[in-house]
Amino acid sequence: MEYIDHISNEMNSMNFRAIGTDTLRIGLRCKVGSSYLTELMNHNDVLSDHYTYYNQDNPPTYVIVLRDPYEHWETGMHTDMTDWMDSILEALPYMHTTLHELRNTNLSGYIQTWLDNELETLRPDYIQLFHFIQLAMKSRPIWDDRGVHNKFDSWNDFTSNKDYAPVSNSGMESLEWLTKQPNIYFVDLKDLSNPKFHEWLTIKDGKWSEVDWIDYKALYSDGRETKLGRWFWPNVNLIHGQPIEPDGDQMTAVKNELNSIRKNHGRFVKLDDT
DSSP states (O other): OOOOOOOOGGGTEEEEEEEEOSSEEEEOOTTTTHHHHHHHHHTOTTOEEEEEEEOSSSOOEEEEEEOOHHHHHHHHHHHHHHHHHHHHHTTOHHHHHHHHHTTTSOHHHHHHHHHTTOGGGSOHHHHHHHHHHHHHHHHSOTTSTTOSTTOTTOOOSSOOOGGGOOSSOTTSOOHHHHHTOTTEEEEEGGGTTOHHHHHHHHHHOGGGGGSOOOOHHHHTTTOOOOOHHHHHGGGHHHHHTSOOOOOHHHHHHHHHHHHHHHHHOTTBOOGGGO
8 A cells, every 4th residue: 555645634624533632642433442542531631532633734643543353343243232232121121130140151052942942941031032132133233334333444433524434434534544644643452551652652742741651451450341232242143043244345455454554654653663
């Protein structure tokens, strides 16, 4: 891929959410470190939540966080499944109780028994639960374009210029466009809480030296809340009756583009070299 630096004047004030200072900000995208960045801001008054991308003569510097697209899709599906399931079960508390009781059981075994129509060995509420979820899943395919968190080819949560839309999600800037902006850098998700990345930010903008850096593992050492959809997810394909996978060609295209950025882009932050 050829990277050409230019600033698009027509993109002077698009919506673009980022955490940072007035001059150096890290873009927010669901399932790509957004929770960590929000916590970092909450612990540091020097950081703010910005919603507008200014591309004037001396624009802020932005950092886009990159994540393996399949991991992005899969963890996004976990969240979309969780939100969808919880919204349904809120209105059906008895099903919620049944599903919770199945947490520490051989859930896939129960589902397979149900699929094999060996109903005499199952509790009636299990049968009702599996049947209901199957019908609900077929009527609302959250794994298609209606998902929110599983958009693995989208790089910011609040952009809105349709002229630079990616393949499947109008209103969010494409990775190709972002690579051509001279004020945009890239970093891998695995390095987001690395102290060396903090050092890099401080060199770029002294204000970041005032940030009390937080290690991701320490921040979530007590374990994050696990909702029902997260442990139910591994059984989704089984109960749905067909594989749930992202678009393979699109996934390959994004992977290739990310690999190209890591190997060839001059503004990819390589912490081993800093």
